[in-house]
Amino acid sequence: MVAAPLAPTRTEITRTAYWTRLLPLLAALACVTRIPSFVRPLWNPDEGYLAVEARLLAQGGQLYDTVVDRKPPLLPWLYEAAFALCGSGSLTPLRILAVLAQLLTAVTLASLARRHWGDTAGRTAGVLYLLVSVGLNPEDAQAAAFEVFMLPWTAAAVWCADRARWGAAGAAVAAAFLTKQTGGAALLPVLWLLHRRGAVRAGLPRLAAGFAAPVLGAALLTGPAGFLFWTVTGSAAYAGVSGSPLPILGRALANTALLAAASAGLIPPLARALRGRTRVAGGWLWTWLASSAVAVAAGCHFFGHYYLQLLPPLALLATAALHARPGPPRRHPAAVLTSGCACALFVGWGLLAPRPELAHAERLAAAVAHRTAPGDRVLVWGIHPETYWLAGRTPATRYLTAGLLTNYSGGRDGSRVGEAYAVPGAWPVFRRELTTHAPALIADDSRGKPYAPARLPTLRALLASGYTEVARVDGAVLYARAPGTSGTAP
Numbered sequence: 001m002v003a004a005p006l007a008p009t010r011t012e013i014t015r016t017a018y019w020t021r022l023l024p025l026l027a028a029l030a031c032v033t034r035i036p037s038f039v040r041p042l043w044n045p046d047e048g049y050l051a052v053e054a055r056l057l058a059q060g061g062q063l064y065d066t067v068v069d070r071k072p073p074l075l076p077w078l079y080e081a082a083f084a085l086c087g088s089g090s091l092t093p094l095r096i097l098a099v100l101a102q103l104l105t106a107v108t109l110a111s112l113a114r115r116h117w118g119d120t121a122g123r124t125a126g127v128l129y130l131l132v133s134v135g136l137n138p139e140d141a142q143a144a145a146f147e148v149f150m151l152p153w154t155a156a157a158v159w160c161a162d163r164a165r166w167g168a169a170g171a172a173v174a175a176a177f178l179t180k181q182t183g184g185a186a187l188l189p190v191l192w193l194l195h196r197r198g199a200v201r202a203g204l205p206r207l208a209a210g211f212a213a214p215v216l217g218a219a220l221l222t223g224p225a226g227f228l229f230w231t232v233t234g235s236a237a238y239a240g241v242s243g244s245p246l247p248i249l250g251r252a253l254a255n256t257a258l259l260a261a262a263s264a265g266l267i268p269p270l271a272r273a274l275r276g277r278t279r280v281a282g283g284w285l286w287t288w289l290a291s292s293a294v295a296v297a298a299g300c301h302f303f304g305h306y307y308l309q310l311l312p313p314l315a316l317l318a319t320a321a322l323h324a325r326p327g328p329p330r331r332h333p334a335a336v337l338t339s340g341c342a343c344a345l346f347v348g349w350g351l352l353a354p355r356p357e358l359a360h361a362e363r364l365a366a367a368v369a370h371r372t373a374p375g376d377r378v379l380v381w382g383i384h385p386e387t388y389w390l391a392g393r394t395p396a397t398r399y400l401t402a403g404l405l406t407n408y409s410g411g412r413d414g415s416r417v418g419e420a421y422a423v424p425g426a427w428p429v430f431r432r433e434l435t436t437h438a439p440a441l442i443a444d445d446s447r448g449k450p451y452a453p454a455r456l457p458t459l460r461a462l463l464a465s466g467y468t469e470v471a472r473v474d475g476a477v478l479y480a481r482a483p484g485t486s487g488t489a490p
Contacts, residue, residue, distance in 0.1 A: 022110065022123055029130045030103040033343060036134075036142050036350025037095045041390075042358055043143035045401070046305075047091060048386025050145070052400055054079035055088050055389065064226030068398050070235050072178040073218050073227075075149055088389075094144040101149050106130050108155040109312055112162060113319045121323035124332050128266065129315035131339040133308070135262020136255065138350035140304030147308040150179040154186040155312050158288060161190040166203035170210025177211075178218050181231060182295035182309060187211070189288035196282070234423055244415060252302035259307050262346060265338030266314060269321035285320065289313040357384065360474050365390035367473045368443055371480065377437045381459065382445030382476070383409060396439035397430055399423075405430060406451040417450040419458065427458060434462060440481055442467055447475040 042048055053067050057080045061067040069076070082093040106126040114122025134141045153176035160169035169190050176183025194203050219227040260267065292309045296302070322332040361384045368378055368391040377396040380387045385400040403409020407421035419427055442463065446452040453459040467479035 018114075018119060018122075022126065023107070025123075026106045026110070026126045026130065027103055029127060030099050030106065033130055033134045033347060034095070034099050034102065034142065036138055036347060037098065037144065038092065039351060040142075040355060040358060041091065042361075042386050043355075044139040044145065044305075045384055045386060046145040047094075047143050048361075048384060048389055049400055050076060050079045051083075051088070051091065051389040052385050052395065054083045056395070058083060058088070059394075063222045064230045065223065066398050068230055068404070069400075070230060070404075071146060071180060072231050073222055074175065074178045075146055075180075078149065091144060098144040098148050101152050102130060102133055104152040105133075105155050105312060108152065108159050109315055112155075112159055113316060113323075115162065117320060117323040120332070121319050124322060124336065125315055125319040127336055128318060128339055129311060131336070131343040132259075132262050132266065132311055132315065134343060134346045134350065136258050136304040136307060136346075138346070138353060139355070140255075141308070141346070142350050143305065145305060146180040147305050150176050150183040151308065151312060153179060154183055154309070157186040158189050158193075158284070161193040162284075164197060164199060164203065166194065166199070167206040167210035170207040170212075171214055172210075174211045174214035178214060182298060182306075185291040185295040185309070186288070188291035189284045192284050192287045196284070248300050248302060255302055255304045255307055258304065259310070262342050263314065263318075263339070264342050265335040265340075266318035269318045269335060270314070273317060273321040285313055285317050289317060358386075360384075360476075361387050362390055364443060364445060364473045364476050367471060367478060368393060368441060371470065371478065372441050376440035379434070379439040379442045380445055381442065381451075381453065382447075383449075384445060387443070387445070396437045397433045399426060399430055402446070402451045406456070408449065408451045417455075419456055431458065438481065442479040443473075443476055444479065445476040 037043065042051075049069060053061075053063075053069060053076045056067045057063065057076065063073055063076060067076075078097070079094060082097065086093040106129045109129050110122040110126035113125035153172050157169050157172035157176060160166075160172055173184060173187045173190060176186050190207065194200055194207060197203075263270075289310065292313055295309050296306045318335065322335060364380075364384075365387045368380070368387065372378055372391075372393055374392065376393060378388070378391070378393045379396045381402055383401050383403055385395075388395050388400065399405050401409055405422045405426050406417050406419065408417045444453055444463075453463055463479055466482050468482050469477055470480045471478040
């Protein structure tokens with residue numbers, strides 16, 4: 001006789017009903033807040049870089065060898081997989097995946113908040129996170145780039161640690177790190193929870209194994225030496241803290257102000273928590289926020305998208321301040337309403353703001369495509385790798401931006417920009433590649449920036465060796481290889 005299935009318990013019914021009501025709300029909010037991401041073909045150079053990387057990988061390129069970047073491998077692989085399934089002509093599949101990533105982050109935060117402060121707190125945390133998640137310049141908040149795909153892993157790491165699932169917590173920290181290096185900051189709140197639970201002896205080996213296995217696997221797949229160089233040791237000049245203090249300070253203040261405006265609904269409860277009027281649930285949340293702040297400040301670049309890493313702990317801290325102890329009954333609706341108004345302003349900004357750099361890249365890409373054949377290799381000397389993707393042309397070198405060869409990609413002024421500050425060993429490889437694959441066209445897109453060819457002897461000599469100016473596009477200069485010359489790099 002087959003036993004009858006057990007009836008669901010009251011707890012299971014309650015849990016199912018809770019998520020059945022909350023998930024559609026969070027899904028709808030995730031979609032609405034990211035509508036602007038679908039109105040532009042590209043939002044920032046990170047997306048362009050990933051798109052070009054994915055095409056090169058699909059053509060047989062090897063990550064950290066013939067395809068290089070200072071980032072870990074998970075997101076290039078995700079782009080490559082999306083392009084393999086849906087084609088490489090649009091980032092729409094990645095936009096959809098970004099919506100799902102934001103939804104997963106919100107759901108994980110809601111689950112954490114519900115466990116600590118109750119059902120209403122869970123709803124508040126998920127909603128607040130999604131409302132503030134777009135509170136930066138749209139090119140930072142709406143792009144399907146590294147931080148958006150890193151945050152579900154950081155939230156999952158803390159969620160697993162909160163439930164003493166140490167192996168899974170380690171694997172989640174590893175996945176965050178393999179999406180972007182600063183995702184490894186999630187290890188600190190995980191270790192704090194491990195210590196507070198008194199589980200160091202039993203949990204630390206599982207945590208270490210969970211972290212080590214994915215990282216070692218990625219290193220073996222890409223080559224340990226290349227993986228270590230491009231993700232850890234090869235970016236000393238980029239991560240340096242010297243030079244350009246005023247641009248760095250201005251960028252930090254501007255992005256902090258934007259995030260503060262988006263977090264207007266969170267600031268009053270956070271202020272109460274800081275004054276000690278509200279007891280927030282333990283040091284794990286403050287440790288998470290502090291480690292995220294260190295990650296944002298690492299390298300002293302303060303780009304807007306770095307600030308996204310602050311949002312999960314901020315949303316949870318505000319939720320804790322609103323729900324951890326009895327207070328005015330209408331306090332959390334006011335926080336949500338204020339955050340909703342701020343969110344509407346940032347969504348409107350994303351829908352209406354012009355994108356002059358994208359328009360320039362599109363015009364330059366059209367000119368490059370017009371003057372070359374599909375099989376030609378080209379060199380776009382600038383910091384907008386999306387030009388290769390928009391033009392449908394293969395780069396003549398593995399270095400997709402001038403930043404890797406001059407350090408300009410750090411967003412600083414000209415004080416530490418030049419051949420001497422390149423990724424170690426890059427210029428000999430660059431010269432060898434341009435000798436092997438002499439570009440049919442060189443687009444100098446420096447437009448007066450400190451990495452202009454006039455300041456770089458190697459590139460200046462290359463242009464003089466067999467290239468002639470053929471066109472100008474918005475200040476960018478196009479050089480074609482002269483008939484009968486090889487364009488060999490000096």
